[in-house]
Each structure stands twice: as C-alpha cells, then as structure tokens.
Amino acid sequence: MNINIILSIDSATIKASPIIDYLIIGAGLAGSSLAWRLGINKYNYKIFDSRNLASASQVAAGFINPVTGKWMTESWKIDSLMPKAKAFYQDIEERLGINIVQDLPIRRYFINQEDPIRARRRIKNPRYANYFDPILEKGSNPNGIIDDFGSIPIRQGSWVNVPSLIQNLKSYFKSQDSLIDDTFDANQLEQNGQHWNYRGIKTKNIVFCQGIHTRENPFFKDLPIIPIKGDVLDIRLKDIQLPLGLYYKKRWLHSLKTKNQDFLYRIGASYDVGNSDTIPCSSAREELVSVLKDMLGTNLLFEIEEHRSGIRPTTKDAKPLLIRHPTHSSLFAINGLGSKGSAIAPYLSELFMDLMGKEFPKF
Ligand SMILES: Cc1cc2nc3c(=O)[nH]c(=O)nc-3n(C[C@H](O)[C@H](O)[C@H](O)COP(=O)(O)OP(=O)(O)OC[C@H]3O[C@@H](n4cnc5c(N)ncnc54)[C@H](O)[C@@H]3O)c2cc1C
Missing domain, CATH: 3.50.50.60 (FAD/NAD(P)-binding domain)
Incomplete structure (x- = not known):
C-alpha cells in the first residue's frame, strides 16, 4: 500500500x-x-x-439562495457573487462538456404569523426587488406541503451539483x-x-x-475556523410528487431528478455547531424526519435511501x-x-x- x-x-x-x-x-x-x-x-x-x-x-447541497436565514436577509455580497458564480460554473460546463448548474425555483413557507409581515416589509425594500415574487396566501398553489401561514417564491436561485x-x-x-x-x-x-x-x-x-x-x-x-456538522437524508416519497425545486420550511426539502430521471428528495441540513465528527448522527436523522413530517404530514410514507454528514468550515462572522x-x-x-x-x-x-x-x- x-x-x-x-x-x-x-x-x-x-x-x-x-x-x-x-x-x-x-x-x-x-x-x-x-x-x-x-x-x-x-x-x-x-x-x-x-x-x-x-x-x-x-x-454540500449546492444551493445558491439569495435570501437566507431566519430573518430572510440578503446573503453576504450576493448581488456580485451570484453572477460571478453562475458565469464560472457555466464556463466549466462548456469547456468540459458537462451539466452541473441549473436554475432552482425556491418557495419559502412561513412558519409563524410574523414571517408574512417581515416578507411584506422586505418586498417593499428596493434591495430585495429582484429576489421575491408576490406572497402566496395560505393555501394557494397547493402541492402537498402543509401551508399554515402562506409562502413566498424566491427568484434567481441556482443549484450546483457540487x-x-x-x-x-x-x-x-x-x-x-x-x-x-x-x-x-x-x-x-x-x-x-x-x-x-x-x-x-x-x-x-x-x-x-x-x-x-x-x-x-x-x-x-x-x-x-468553527466546524459545523450538517446531516442530509436522501429519501423516496411514496404518494407525493413535488415539482422540481427547493422548499424551505424550518429546513430545506429539495425535489430533484436522478440520472435515471426518477424523483429523489433530499432533506437537510442539521446544524451542529462545534461538532466535527463526520459519522452520520441518529439524532440528526430523527430531527430531519420530524421536519419532513411537519412539512408533509405524519402519515407520510417514505424510505430513507442514504444518510450523509459533512463539516462546514465556518467563521464567527x-x-x-x-x-x-x-x-x-x-x-x-x-x-x-x-x-x-x-x-x-x-x-x-x-x-x-x-x-x-x-x-x-x-x-
Ligand atoms: C450538509 C452540508 C450542506 C451544505 N449545503 C450547502 C449549500 O447548499 N450551498 C453551499 O454553497 N454550501 C453548502 N455547504 C457548504 C460547502 O460544502 C462548503 O462551504 C464547501 O464545501 C467548503 O469547501 P472547502 O474546499 O473549503 O472545504 P472541503 O470541501 O472540506 O475541502 C477540503 C479538501 O481538502 C482536502 N485536504 C485537507 N487536508 C489535506 C491534506 N493534508 N492532504 C490532502 N488533502 C487534504 C480534503 O480531502 C478535502 O477534499 C454545505 C455543507 C454541508 C456539510
């Protein structure tokens, strides 16, 4: 050896x-x-x-999402980072003849009564003008995700298959x-x-x-560098087919297609600050399953196909x-x-x- x-x-x-x-x-x-x-x-x-x-x-889940976090704020330098990143990955795609980046429709579900109020404020702010579509009132455009407070579509997201x-x-x-x-x-x-x-x-x-x-x-x-462990589950849903895209409600649920063109769902990611142990963790799996059931109902039929962990190299700010x-x-x-x-x-x-x-x- x-x-x-x-x-x-x-x-x-x-x-x-x-x-x-x-x-x-x-x-x-x-x-x-x-x-x-x-x-x-x-x-x-x-x-x-x-x-x-x-x-x-x-x-890495590979999302580029211009508006993130609990407070739905613009990501750091995102206005300049996003076009640079897209151009960079597209150049790699062209030169190597591969597909690794695609547009990502994002729908963020509100989880309390304050969220839609905050989203209305953001929409009025010109800095966010390019990133939000109009708010979807509770129950509109149903797709199977439990919708108690309404949701907002986020524009200009991308998915890089890292x-x-x-x-x-x-x-x-x-x-x-x-x-x-x-x-x-x-x-x-x-x-x-x-x-x-x-x-x-x-x-x-x-x-x-x-x-x-x-x-x-x-x-x-x-x-x-502060290690932050994240766990991700790949799952198959039995009775539901969500349109391709990213759904965010406490955690994200990514609806994607595999190479064989069948639907796969990915849910993540846990956020364990200070943990640098790379072994997939059963408590993180339980947390993600609980979020999944909050999203799609407790009677949901699903199968966990894969459970992975990674460590984000993070800084204090x-x-x-x-x-x-x-x-x-x-x-x-x-x-x-x-x-x-x-x-x-x-x-x-x-x-x-x-x-x-x-x-x-x-x-
Ligand atoms: C669960 C999870 C979900 C995530 N989702 C997203 C997301 O949606 N969007 C997003 O933008 N980011 C996401 N991230 C974050 C993203 O993965 C990181 O920001 C990024 O991958 C960090 O890249 P890096 O090159 O700095 O580190 P790493 O990817 O960790 O690469 C370091 C490399 O260095 C090599 N290495 C280290 N030391 C040595 C050595 N001595 N000799 C040889 N090789 C060595 C390692 O083998 C490794 O390949 C996620 C991360 C996790 C864990």
Missing part, C-alpha cells in the same frame, strides 16, 4: 522537477476553483487531495497530470531560497484550501478567509466558506489572483 503511494508521488515528482507556480492543498470547492482558474490563466500548478479525509464539498463538479474537475486535473491523490504533510515542507520543496516537488507558492483539516497544519492551525502567512509570504490559506461555498469559491479564486503581489486582507 505504502509502496504504491510512494511510487505515484515519485512519478509526479519527476515530471514536476521544474519549479511550479502553485501547489494547492485540498480539492474541495475552494482548492478546485482556484486550480481551475490558475490553469485557465496558464499558470502551472499541482493539487493534492486525499480521498481518505472528510470533505464538506462531497456533502459532488459531480468536484468529481469532474478532479478527472480533468488528473488528465493534466496535476492531481496528486495523497495526504499532504506540511511538516515535511522545506524552504529552499525562493521556493518550497515537498518530497521533490518544487513550488514558488502554496495555497492551503483544507477546510476543517487546517487544524492539523502547523502553518495555519490557528485559523479561526460567516465571512470567508483569504490569508497570507504572516512570516512566510509565499504560503496562503483560503478557508471559512461556511454554508455558502458554491457562491463564494469562484469569487475567492478570482480575488486571490487579483491580489497576488498585493496586501492580503482578512475579511
């Missing part, structure tokens, strides 16, 4: 013996977006990713001889004048995009981190994508390239 790994590293190393521009650690949304952009801009790069480490991007995106990008990086499928051990890094040496790979810069695994990195272990190491100016970290990686990753990779050679801010 070990011999195989050493051989694969050695073969990558021989081809990489000239000094490369960038070594990226982590092929989740953050690292893959950066590697893609570097490649398009003709930089040479290698990207390490370990299939044995947990990755939030493998579990696991499929990552799988396709990794295949592409592999085809470019840029992907190294191994765990990177930052303790083995050696600085050699202007470049870094890692087991024979020489690079000018290293960008750590490790999600919660930054805690094991001696250079960036103190990043203020929910803003991402783009950081240059204080003493090693060629070491960087991109992290803290939180619950919004699909919208934020394309922006951060663009910003990273704009900022090269300049001062790096903390958001």
Whole structure:
C-alpha cells in the first residue's frame, strides 16, 4: 500500500522537477476553483487531495439562495457573487462538456404569523426587488406541503451539483497530470531560497484550501475556523410528487431528478455547531424526519435511501478567509466558506489572483 503511494508521488515528482507556480492543498470547492482558474490563466500548478479525509464539498447541497436565514436577509455580497458564480460554473460546463448548474425555483413557507409581515416589509425594500415574487396566501398553489401561514417564491436561485463538479474537475486535473491523490504533510515542507520543496516537488507558492483539516497544519492551525456538522437524508416519497425545486420550511426539502430521471428528495441540513465528527448522527436523522413530517404530514410514507454528514468550515462572522502567512509570504490559506461555498469559491479564486503581489486582507 505504502509502496504504491510512494511510487505515484515519485512519478509526479519527476515530471514536476521544474519549479511550479502553485501547489494547492485540498480539492474541495475552494482548492478546485482556484486550480481551475490558475490553469485557465496558464499558470502551472499541482493539487493534492486525499480521498481518505472528510470533505464538506462531497456533502454540500449546492444551493445558491439569495435570501437566507431566519430573518430572510440578503446573503453576504450576493448581488456580485451570484453572477460571478453562475458565469464560472457555466464556463466549466462548456469547456468540459458537462451539466452541473441549473436554475432552482425556491418557495419559502412561513412558519409563524410574523414571517408574512417581515416578507411584506422586505418586498417593499428596493434591495430585495429582484429576489421575491408576490406572497402566496395560505393555501394557494397547493402541492402537498402543509401551508399554515402562506409562502413566498424566491427568484434567481441556482443549484450546483457540487459532488459531480468536484468529481469532474478532479478527472480533468488528473488528465493534466496535476492531481496528486495523497495526504499532504506540511511538516515535511522545506524552504529552499525562493521556493518550497515537498518530497521533490518544487513550488514558488502554496495555497492551503483544507477546510476543517487546517487544524492539523502547523502553518495555519490557528485559523479561526468553527466546524459545523450538517446531516442530509436522501429519501423516496411514496404518494407525493413535488415539482422540481427547493422548499424551505424550518429546513430545506429539495425535489430533484436522478440520472435515471426518477424523483429523489433530499432533506437537510442539521446544524451542529462545534461538532466535527463526520459519522452520520441518529439524532440528526430523527430531527430531519420530524421536519419532513411537519412539512408533509405524519402519515407520510417514505424510505430513507442514504444518510450523509459533512463539516462546514465556518467563521464567527460567516465571512470567508483569504490569508497570507504572516512570516512566510509565499504560503496562503483560503478557508471559512461556511454554508455558502458554491457562491463564494469562484469569487475567492478570482480575488486571490487579483491580489497576488498585493496586501492580503482578512475579511
Ligand atoms: C450538509 C452540508 C450542506 C451544505 N449545503 C450547502 C449549500 O447548499 N450551498 C453551499 O454553497 N454550501 C453548502 N455547504 C457548504 C460547502 O460544502 C462548503 O462551504 C464547501 O464545501 C467548503 O469547501 P472547502 O474546499 O473549503 O472545504 P472541503 O470541501 O472540506 O475541502 C477540503 C479538501 O481538502 C482536502 N485536504 C485537507 N487536508 C489535506 C491534506 N493534508 N492532504 C490532502 N488533502 C487534504 C480534503 O480531502 C478535502 O477534499 C454545505 C455543507 C454541508 C456539510
């Protein structure tokens, strides 16, 4: 087993013996977006990713929703993030001949009497003008979801199939001889004048995009990342067929079609602050089943097909981190994508390239 790994590293190393521009650690949304952009801009790069480490991007639901949270507020920088993200993913789709992003109709159900009052206030605010359709009064446009207080459709949402995106990008990086499928051990890094040496790979810069695994990195272990565990269930509903889209009532319920064109429903996500255990959790499953029954009725017939967990790498103020190491100016970290990686990753990779050679801010 070990011999195989050493051989694969050695073969990558021989081809990489000239000094490369960038070594990226982590092929989740953050690292893959950066590697893609570097490649398009003709930089040479290698990207390490370990299939044995947990990755939030493998579990990400992939929604880009302009209005979120209990108070139905605009997501951070969403006006500029959303068009950038759509253009970025569409470019990948075109160049690789794949489908990974689609428009997502969103209907948010009110859960108390204050919600419609708040929604009416939001609708009058010009900042929200592009994001809301008129309120649907209680009981209108029925679809099977219990509707006690009415609902509001949200416009301009998108769904990025993140696991499929990552799988396709990794295949592409592999085809470019840029992907190294191994765990990177930052303790083995050696600085050699202007470049870094890692087991024979020489690079000018290293960008750590490790999600919660930054805690094991001696250079960036103190990043203020808060792990937030999320569980998701894939379910089959027996008697109900909801139109494709996203329904939000306490939690979200995503109606989607599989490759075989049959309906699949996904419900999520639990939100367990401080928990970084990646094993699916029975209490989260019970919570999600209870939300599902609140939405569709206690007599609902359903089957749980899959239960997954992931850890969101989050920050206290929910803003991402783009950081240059204080003493090693060629070491960087991109992290803290939180619950919004699909919208934020394309922006951060663009910003990273704009900022090269300049001062790096903390958001
Ligand atoms: C349940 C759930 C639902 C979510 N839903 C949404 C959503 O609807 N919309 C949205 O935008 N976001 C959502 N997110 C958030 C999204 O998943 C994250 O923001 C995003 O995936 C973070 O990406 P990342 O690249 O920073 O981290 P990760 O995806 O965790 O990637 C880090 C990568 O680094 C690799 N790595 C780390 N250390 C090493 C090492 N030493 N050597 C080699 N490889 C290493 C890991 O293997 C991993 O692949 C959700 C997250 C969860 C858990």
